[in-house]
Amino acid sequence: MQQIINFFIRNKNFLLFLLLFLFSLSLTIQSHSYHRSKFINSANFLTGGVYESVNSIGRYFDLRKENELLLEENNRLKSILYNQEDMLSSTLLPSVDFKLITANVIKNSYSATNNYLTINKGTNDSISADLGVITSKGIVGIIDKASGNYSRVLSILNTNSRVNAQLMKTDHFGTLTWNGDSPRYVQLIDIPKQAPLTSGDTVITGGRSIIFPKGIPIGTISSFSLDETENYYNVEIEVFNDMTNIGHVHIVINKNKEEIKQLESSDE
Amino acid sequence: MNNQVTLNIIRFVVLVLVQSLVLNNINFLGYVNPYIYVLFILLYPIQNNRLLFIFLSFLLGLGVDLFLDSGGVHAAASVFIAYIRPVVLKFAFGMTYEHQTVKIGQSEIGQRFTYMGLLILIHHLVLISLEVFNSGKILLILKKTLFSSIFTLILCVLITILFSQKSK
Numbered sequence: 491m492q493q494i495i496n497f498f499i500r501n502k503n504f505l506l507f508l509l510l511f512l513f514s515l516s517l518t519i520q521s522h523s524y525h526r527s528k529f530i531n532s533a534n535f536l537t538g539g540v541y542e543s544v545n546s547i548g549r550y551f552d553l554r555k556e557n558e559l560l561l562e563e564n565n566r567l568k569s570i571l572y573n574q575e576d577m578l579s580s581t582l583l584p585s586v587d588f589k590l591i592t593a594n595v596i597k598n599s600y601s602a603t604n605n606y607l608t609i610n611k612g613t614n615d616s617i618s619a620d621l622g623v624i625t626s627k628g629i630v631g632i633i634d635k636a637s638g639n640y641s642r643v644l645s646i647l648n649t650n651s652r653v654n655a656q657l658m659k660t661d662h663f664g665t666l667t668w669n670g671d672s673p674r675y676v677q678l679i680d681i682p683k684q685a686p687l688t689s690g691d692t693v694i695t696g697g698r699s700i701i702f703p704k705g706i707p708i709g710t711i712s713s714f715s716l717d718e719t720e721n722y723y724n725v726e727i728e729v730f731n732d733m734t735n736i737g738h739v740h741i742v743i744n745k746n747k748e749e750i751k752q753l754e755s756s757d758e
Numbered sequence: 759m760n761n762q763v764t765l766n767i768i769r770f771v772v773l774v775l776v777q778s779l780v781l782n783n784i785n786f787l788g789y790v791n792p793y794i795y796v797l798f799i800l801l802y803p804i805q806n807n808r809l810l811f812i813f814l815s816f817l818l819g820l821g822v823d824l825f826l827d828s829g830g831v832h833a834a835a836s837v838f839i840a841y842i843r844p845v846v847l848k849f850a851f852g853m854t855y856e857h858q859t860v861k862i863g864q865s866e867i868g869q870r871f872t873y874m875g876l877l878i879l880i881h882h883l884v885l886i887s888l889e890v891f892n893s894g895k896i897l898l899i900l901k902k903t904l905f906s907s908i909f910t911l912i913l914c915v916l917i918t919i920l921f922s923q924k925s926k
Contacts, residue, residue, distance in 0.1 A: 503841070510812065649892075
């Protein structure tokens with residue numbers, strides 16, 4: 491017994507080091523698996539509050555640009571309004587089943603391999619996990635964790651992110667992923683070989699998930715190649731959104747989410 | 759003594775805030791960010807309670823992790839360099855360290871460079887390999903480590919020079 495205690499006292503530095511190191515490793519591994527990082531995230535009271543107050547100063551500098559963006563969007567919406575027959579093919583939200591909530595981005599990252607954004611709306615504004623986040627230009631990510639006043643968004647620039655996407659011309663669909671290299675490009679995988687691809691084609695979200703409505707723009711095809719099995723295309727997509735510069739976002743709430751979920755789980 | 763404690767507490771808070779609010783938005787060339795919060799570990803007094811020192815380094819890393827949504831990568835890297843610091847100290851300062859007379863703020867520039875450079879390099883290597891977490895991307899890891907280390911080292915040396923002048 492004496493021996494064991496002596497051993498502990500002699501090696502206390504190393505043991506403490508080992509303990510803390512393993513603890514941080516476990517946190518790291520947790521954060522690498524989707525939806526599992528429990529306490530260490532920037533959507534909590536302390537870090538969210540600090541980001542919020544700093545961001546409120548920074549927001550003044552962007553006012554001019556934000557105004558221009560709003561004008562641009564207004565123009566687009568007006569042109570849709572005046573050309574009613576365009577309604578069907580437009581990129582406007584296709585049905586009233588979706589509700590939009592606006593929020594401010596208070597923290598954005600894009601240089602790591604797993605990027606997250608923090609926004610200043612949370613469960614108090616009826617926001618929960620697994621809601622889609624978009625801007626007027628296109629897709630941003632999916633809400634992954636929500637606290638009272640803040641929530642964390644899993645950016646499309648995250649190697650864990652998987653979003654259903656399809657071509658605008660045809661209904662061939664695949665999965666949108668990111669390889670961690672450049673914030674300007676994301677990858678679309680599992681597009682069947684039969685799909686007629688040309689660079690410059692637009693890629694939009696597919697309606698196959700309950701998170702995003704169909705038709706949110708993502709980006710344009712910049713290059714594509716067949717994968718090792720030669721059955722599917724790997725497509726490089728240049729995103730419409732400048733992911734390094736995001737101020738206001740819209741959160742998409744699917745009003746029929748519960749109903750669809752119930753229906754899908756009922757046959758299990 | 760009391761002065762030292764307050765100084766370190768202030769340094770801790772300021773470094774975490776500066777790191778997460780300012781330096782992490784630099785993204786030089788798209789991915790190069792300096793991580794100067796390691797300065798806390800580099801400048802921590804040499805005659806110390808090692809248990810407390812390792813624990814404080816852990817808290818420092820965890821604080822940065824909280825802000826950056828990075829799981830535990832900063833905590834892991836910080837604890838690691840806190841643990842191996844005595845070895846690096848001995849390597850960089852040699853006999854002077856054995857006699858416990860080293861003052862990092864007043865040491866020779868060459869010795870200070872080796873000491874800081876080594877610790878920063880090790881810290882960044884652990885940090886970035888954990889962050890990327892993919893052995894297939896070794897090149898990316900090495901590239902990021904090298905550029906970020908250089909950036910951090912330059913900033914750290916500049917900051918120590920800037921602040922050591924005042925104390926003389």
